Amino acid sequence: MTRYQKVLVTGADGFIGSHLTEELIRQGYEVRAFTMYNSNNSWGWLDECAEEVRGKFEVFAGDIRDPYGVKEAMKGCDAVLHLAALIAIPYSYHSPETYVDTNIKGTLNVLQAARELNVSKLVHTSTSEVYGTAQFVPITEEHPLQGQSPYSATKIGADQLALSFYRSFQLPVGIIRPFNTYGPRQSARAVIPTIITQIASGNTQIKLGKTSPTRDFNYVNDTVRGFIAMLESDNSIGQEINIGSNYEISIGDTAKLIGDIMNVAIEIISDETRNRPEKSEVERLWADNAKADRLLNWKPQFAGLSGFRQGLEQTINWFTAADHLSKYKADQYNK
Incomplete structure (x- = not known):
């Protein structure tokens, strides 16, 4: 029996998102996969999903920057895993505005829709890049935030927006902070x-x-387990939690x-x-993962x-x- 009936995964066409979509289905979740609209009708890596999950998820093609499409995609879902983002650091140097639009405004669209639709749980994706160069190791969630690239600055902004919706409107949101994930399908x-x-x-x-x-490299299977632990645990609400190998x-x-x-x-x-x-x-970058262990009972298998x-x-x-x-x-x- 799954904790939530229907889950929306934004960024489901990407590296981590496609693996996460597959694992949610394997665990019995009903999944709506939010993919970036394109004229080729491509679902990104979901086009090459595992055979046992093929045809078992719903696809909503849209744009995270559009609040109307985001809200439409979220209707009927009781939980959201928000992964959609621009993540390439060199690209952010010359095109920072598109990172603001996607990472900050896109996250605002997700938060606002979740609030209006009374979503039961929202997991927002952060990144270890928000810490910048470690001032102490291993890095705990109390480490200062440092925007050392336009990309990381927009992720800091998105994280803070998510926390503000928790504090201001009691939105049940938790922030997962994966360190460097690697594995099949990565860019x-x-x-x-x-x-x-x-x-x-x-x-x-x-x-x-x-x-x-x-x-601190993390195999994608461990990162996916972290997302599902965040989704299923009430302990993650209002929290920022590192998902890292501590190596x-x-x-x-x-x-x-x-x-x-x-x-x-x-x-x-x-x-x-x-x-x-x-x-x-x-x-x-070197993660302290004690909080994930304590609150989520999550430890890296790799x-x-x-x-x-x-x-x-x-x-x-x-x-x-x-x-x-x-x-x-x-x-x-x-x-």
């Missing part, structure tokens, strides 16, 4: 797919930006580990076009170095399948 703008696709395409000289920054590794060591798993000796080549401006680069290696192996297996690799332009930097 090549992210570092792990960038490394894998370059190696899988026959390159041994791997182009990367800075290799010294550290990240820190540098970009350079990540590349070496991927090369080792793929049995390829790689050389890392510094590509200046991939570097962020100096003060915008987030140098260190934990530590061994868990990271296991998740990478599954990710590599997916990306190196010919029909998947062909979808990625390994020779181009995807901003």
Whole structure:
């Protein structure tokens, strides 16, 4: 028996959203998948969803920036998982207004519709980027927020809007803050797919930006489990909760580990076009996940170095399948 009868997932056509949609259906939820409208009638990654869930979800094609469409999509749903966002950091440098429209105004549309329709639960998606470079580690939810890119600034704004609706209108909203999620279907703008696709395409000289920054990587299955735990627990209402592995590794060591798993000796080549401006680069991310354990009974299943290696192996297996690799332009930097 599911906690809620019908769930709206915004951003369901994306990397995490498509995995989340599939798992909700497996667990018996009725799902309406909000996808970005396009003239090709493409549902993004949901076009390639697992066979056992195909045809078992409803699709609403719209635009998160349109309040009328958002409200229409939400009608009849008693819970919302809001993932729709622009997330590429380099793109936010030259097109910040579209990030304000999508991430802040889009979130406002979701919050307002949820309030007007008396939705029973709303989970809003944040990001570890709101913390900026760690001032202390591991990073707890009390860490100061730092907008080091237009992207992270808009996510901070969206998070604060969500909390304001909880405090002002008692909207039952919780904020999930995933650290760096990776896995099958991830965009090549992210570092792990960038490394894998370059190696899988026959390159041994791997182009990367800075290799010294550290990240707390989370396999997508763990992140999805975090979303569902947020959805099903009343303890998440009014809370900001990190979903992270509590394991820190540098970009350079990540590349070496991927090369080792793929049995390829790689050389890392510094590509200046991939570097962020100096003060915008987030140098260190390492999650404290004690609050998720305490409030949600959530712990990462892909934990530590061994868990990271296991998740990478599954990710590599997916990306190196010919029909998947062909979808990625390994020779181009995807901003």
